[in-house]
Amino acid sequence: MDILKIREEFPVLRREIAGKPMIYLDNGATSQTPLRVIDEIDRIYTHTKANVHRGVHTLSQEMTDLQERSREKIRKYINAASIEEVIFTRGTTEGINLVASSFGRRFREGDEVILTVMEHHANIVPWQLLRERTGIVLRVVDINEKGELDLEQYRSLFNDRTVMASFCHVSNVLGTVNPVKEMTAYAHSRGVPVLIDGAQASPHLPIDVEDIDCDFYVFSSHKMYGPTGIGVLYGKKKWLLEMPPYQGGGEMIAKVTFAHTTFAELPFKFEAGTPDFVGIAAFSKALEFIEEVGISEIEKHERELLEYTQEKMIHIPGLKIYGAAPGKSAVISFLVGKSHPYDVGLLLDKQGVEVRTGHHCAMPLMDRLDIPGTVRATFAVYNTFDEADGFIKALERAAMILE
Ligand code: PMP
Numbered sequence: 001m002d003i004l005k006i007r008e009e010f011p012v013l014r015r016e017i018a019g020k021p022m023i024y025l026d027n028g029a030t031s032q033t034p035l036r037v038i039d040e041i042d043r044i045y046t047h048t049k050a051n052v053h054r055g056v057h058t059l060s061q062e063m064t065d066l067q068e069r070s071r072e073k074i075r076k077y078i079n080a081a082s083i084e085e086v087i088f089t090r091g092t093t094e095g096i097n098l099v100a101s102s103f104g105r106r107f108r109e110g111d112e113v114i115l116t117v118m119e120h121h122a123n124i125v126p127w128q129l130l131r132e133r134t135g136i137v138l139r140v141v142d143i144n145e146k147g148e149l150d151l152e153q154y155r156s157l158f159n160d161r162t163v164m165a166s167f168c169h170v171s172n173v174l175g176t177v178n179p180v181k182e183m184t185a186y187a188h189s190r191g192v193p194v195l196i197d198g199a200q201a202s203p204h205l206p207i208d209v210e211d212i213d214c215d216f217y218v219f220s221s222h223k224m225y226g227p228t229g230i231g232v233l234y235g236k237k238k239w240l241l242e243m244p245p246y247q248g249g250g251e252m253i254a255k256v257t258f259a260h261t262t263f264a265e266l267p268f269k270f271e272a273g274t275p276d277f278v279g280i281a282a283f284s285k286a287l288e289f290i291e292e293v294g295i296s297e298i299e300k301h302e303r304e305l306l307e308y309t310q311e312k313m314i315h316i317p318g319l320k321i322y323g324a325a326p327g328k329s330a331v332i333s334f335l336v337g338k339s340h341p342y343d344v345g346l347l348l349d350k351q352g353v354e355v356r357t358g359h360h361c362a363m364p365l366m367d368r369l370d371i372p373g374t375v376r377a378t379f380a381v382y383n384t385f386d387e388a389d390g391f392i393k394a395l396e397r398a399a400m401i402l403e
Contacts, residue, residue, distance in 0.1 A: 001297050007382050009034040009289070020352030023387045023394075028172055028331055028378030029356055030222045031203060034289050037226060040282040052277045053251060053268070067277045070284035071267075077287050078217065079208040080234050084266035087240075088275050091231035092199040093122040095218030096166070098233055098246040098270065099195055100126035103216075105244060107163050109135030114157050114165040114192075116141040116149055117368050120172055121361040123197045127166065141167070143368070147174035147323040154183065158190045165194050169201035169217075173360050173374065174323030175306075175331030177205070181212050188213065193239065199223060203380070204302060204329050206295045209234050225380075226286035227279035233270070240266050247272040298381045302330035305379045309388045316392075316399050322374055330379035333360075336395075339402040341373045347398035348375075353391050 007013050010032045015022045024032060044066070050059035052067050068083075075086045089095045104127075107113075113127050117140050127138055139157045142150045149167075158165075165187045169180050184194045193215035198207060202219035209217050217234040221227055235243075245252055245263055249272035254262040263269045290298065310332060313319055318337030336344050345357035356376040359366045366373060377391060 001293060001301060001381075003301075003382060003384050006293065007384075009036065010382055011035065011038075013382060017352040017354065018350050021390075023353045023383075023390050025377040025379065025383065025387075025391060026354050026356050027203070027380035027383075028200060028223070028360075028376060030228070031225050031380045032382070033227070034225055034286070036285045036289060037282045040285045041227060041278055044278045044281055049278065051274055063277055063281070066281035066284075067275070070280050073284045073287055074232055077207070077291075078202075078232075078234055079210045081210060082237060085234055085237050085240065087233040087235065087267045087270045088280055089218070089231045089233050090229055090276075091220040091222070092120075092197060092218045093126075093231075095216075095231055095233035096122055096195065096197065097126045099166075099216050099218075099235070100130045102243040102246045102270075103164075103193075103239060104130040104134065104136075107134050107136050110137060110161055111163040112137045112139050112157075112159065112161045114139045114141065114154070114162060114167075114187075116154075116167045116178075117143055118147070118149070118171040118174060118176065118362065118365050119166075119168055120197065120199065121363070122199070123166055123168060123195075124364065136163070137161070140364075143174075143176075146325050147171065147176045147328075148325045149176070149178055149183075151179070151183070155186055158187070158192060162190065162192050165192055166197070167194075168197040168199070170198075170204065170329045170331075171323065171362075171365075172200045172331065173333050173362050173365055173376065174325065175328035175333075176323060176325040177201070177327055177329055180214065184212055184214050200329065200331070203290075204295075204299055206299075215239055221279065221283045221286065224283075224286055225289055226283040227276075230276045230279040230283060237266065240270070243270075245269050245272065249273045251275070293381055301381060302379045302383075305383055305385065305388055306330045306332065308385060309377070309379075309391065312388070312392045313395065316396055317403075318399065319395075322369060322371075332377045333374040334376075335371065335374055336399045336402060339399075341375045343402060344375045344395075344398050347401060348391075348394050351394035351397065353394045
């Protein structure tokens with residue numbers, strides 16, 4: 001893999017921050033965008049923009065084609081059985097809200113939904129909103145000291161009232177890669193459907209929804225080198241057929257009268273209003289980029305970077321890394337002595353290093369770890385070992401200043 005060649009596709013990586021070459025390590029929040037995606041957006045706005053599924057005219061048909069080809073590309077990428085199972089959303093958050101609102105209609109007071117303590121707020125709050133409406137009960141799986149889920153407890157939480165299990169594939173704080181296939185198999189053995197939050201997995205690991213056999217899988221394009229504002233909800237057709245629409249409006253109807261409305265076929269039943277068809281079309285270029293490099297190569301490179309960086313970090317006095325699950329993904333959450341994460345983040349920024357600080361939208365996990373937040377460095381395919389060295393050097397300086 002020629003990283004320098006890959007980096008050429010990402011103009012933003014040439015930026016300087018505070019007079020130093022930028023080292024972008026906030027990929028968990030959003031990854032940067034390769035030229036082919038930017039060019040595709042530019043090309044569509046310059047040549048092809050027209051609303052989808054609405055016109056007989058050439059432009060509209062071209063645009064519809066681009067959107068639907070992207071849907072097929074995504075279907076193939078995640079190995080879904082049919083394009084009817086690939087629904088475009090605004091992102092992971094909207095995908096989970098859609099399932100909680102629509103699938104959640106079948107839940108009754110006292111029914112139980114299993115979550116885990118490492119969830120992002122996106123996989124907590126929608127279920128709490130549903131709890132307010134229906135009186136469901138949320139059950140939460142704990143972690144061990146390495147940041148792995150307590151699978152024994154997970155299994156023990158299932159009972160006759162369990163109606164759903166919803167958990168992340170990869171933790172955005174700890175980097176833990178959860179055994180989602182095994183967890184799904186167990187839930188199914190108890191007759192319980194599963195939603196997987198794949199926001200932090202889809203940029204780093206091969207995703208095969210048929211193999212995992214999950215009922216729902218959600219992810220966001222902007223973390224996968226794609227445009228902002230679009231995401232995907234994969235859902236098993238048998239559920240999607242039964243589920244009521246999430247929102248009403250154009251595109252999602254078959255026939256509307258003031259007395260009655262019938263809904264469009266899948267997947268359009270869940271896509272009310274004009275979708276971000278430009279973003280959707282350009283997302284296929286991001287997938288093309290990932291396929292060209294190879295997701296397994298990406299995974300391998302990021303893992304090597306992670307191990308290299310962590311190995312060097314642990315020598316910094318007072319440094320503590322949160323998350324030590326074997327095979328963890330390219331996420332390093334850490335604290336330096338008693339220093340506040342913001343102070344560390346600011347001192348790193350002054351040296352050109354862009355990292356995330358705070359609770360990472362995982363406040364319950366921060367409470368569980370008994371810390372206010374962490375500093376978080378996350379890698380992408382374009383990060384280099386030189387950058388890892390630069391990050392370590394900057395961190396050593398920051399640690400020295402804050403001592
Ligand atoms: N789940 C996880 C694990 C995440 O890391 C994120 C993004 N930080 C989300 C959900 C939400 O993704 P989005 O903001 O793109 O909807």
